[in-house]
Every structure is written in structure tokens, then in C-alpha cells.
Amino acid sequence: GARDGLGAYLTKPESYPSNVVVSHNKDFVVIHDMFPKSTLHLLLLPRDATKTRLHPFEAFEDAEFLDKVRSETRKLRTLAAGELRRKYGKDSAQEQARLAAMDADPPPNALPPGRDWEREVMCGVHAVPSMNHLHVHVVSVDRYSERMKHRKHYNSFATPFFVPIDDFPLAPDDARRQPTREGYLRRDFICWRCGKDFGNRFVDLKKHLEHEFEEWKKL
Ligand code: 5GP
Ligand code: ZN
Structure with missing residues (x-):
């Protein structure tokens, strides 16, 4: 069925072009999300046959497996950060400051660090x-x-419905274990960047997200 669509990448990753499958090894396949919800959206698929059919909360109960996935996710965060630097480095004031310092004659003793793009990447799973x-x-x-x-698209990446990989293992009484799915997804739209509440006005939210994107990339 439609919910099994990611399985094909696990069985034959080598059959896809590099704009679909980013990389693969015996343990993981990395793909571009076919319906990206941000300007950069990758999916890490663990290949362990004993885990791939489990809910993430259950799969990540195995501490050794969680460690493995987490460390692969870290590598992917670094890769994604490099991609953001390539995409938005020319717009970024912090990157410009670093480039300008490198060009100075004589160059300063300490270079500005440039932008920490890893901070601009979220890694996690959906509660459902x-x-x-x-x-x-x-x-x-x-x-x-x-x-x-769709409304649920935004809230699935902007409420506790999105569970960061670094939050695992979840405490036994963590509220996200019993997600009232509709609860999180039907919340008011809150801007991820400035916290403004758009109620249920999706069109206004979308317009605002474009504005925030333009500002965000210039930092
Ligand atoms: P979930 O809500 O299950 O955490 O997210 C599933 C993700 O898979 C969604 O972001 C969706 O856009 C993506 N997706 C769904 N079908 C396909 C597909 O056939 N290929 C790829 N590359 N991504 C898909
Ligand atoms: Zn905002």
C-alpha cells in the first residue's frame, strides 16, 4: 500500500539516481523526501530488518540501535549543514563577515567563525x-x-508531534508516547521563528513563513 512506499529504497537503493538516493551502505539509506516540507529535507532509513517495521518509539528502546541511528544522524546533520552553507552562504551576514576577514590584508589573528548551520537542522521522528x-x-x-x-504538514514539524532524536530514550511517562494525534496537529499555527500565533489562518501563516525564510537565510 501507499504507506509502504519507503520500502523500495531499502531493497534496491542502487537503482535510484543521486537526486533521489543520497547515499547508502549496509546499515542505512539516505533519501530526499519526495514532498519536502522545508528547503532541505532528507530521510535516514535504517536497514536493520528487525527494526524497520517498528514504530520509532519501540525501535529506539534498544539502546545500542538508538546509538547507531543517532551517530548516523549526526553525520547527516553535518552533511545537511554543508548543503545549507552552499545554498545560503552568499546571503548570510555571518558567512560574509568570515569571507571578508579572510580577504583582509593582513588577515586578523582570529577569524569570525561563520554561521553554525548545524543549529539550523532538525533531526527527529513523528510521534505518529x-x-x-x-x-x-x-x-x-x-x-x-x-x-x-496542509495544516497538519506544518504542525507535524512545529509541535511536540515532532520528536527530536536527541530526546530519546523517552521517559516512561513522556506525554508524546500517547499523542492525541489530532491534539498536536490541530493546534493554532505558531511561527517557528518569532512565536507569532496565526490561529487557524494557514494562508497568512504561509505568507509569513516566506518572510521569515528570507530573513533567516540572511543571518
Ligand atoms: P512521516 O509522516 O511518516 O514521518 O513522514 C513520511 C515522509 O515520507 C513524508 O515527509 C513524505 O513526504 C515522505 N514520502 C512519502 N512517500 C514517499 C516516497 O515515495 N518517496 C520519498 N522519497 N519520500 C516519501
Ligand atoms: Zn515569525
């Missing part, structure tokens, strides 16, 4: 995944995409 095969989202924070078409 829609796709059956275990996957970790690696997604830029902008939530700016023409594929962001």
Missing part, C-alpha cells in the same frame, strides 16, 4: 508516522516549501 518503514527526518528549520500544503 504515516509511512511504515522506520525513518528519521533531517530537515532545515525554515518550513518553507510549496509542498507545505
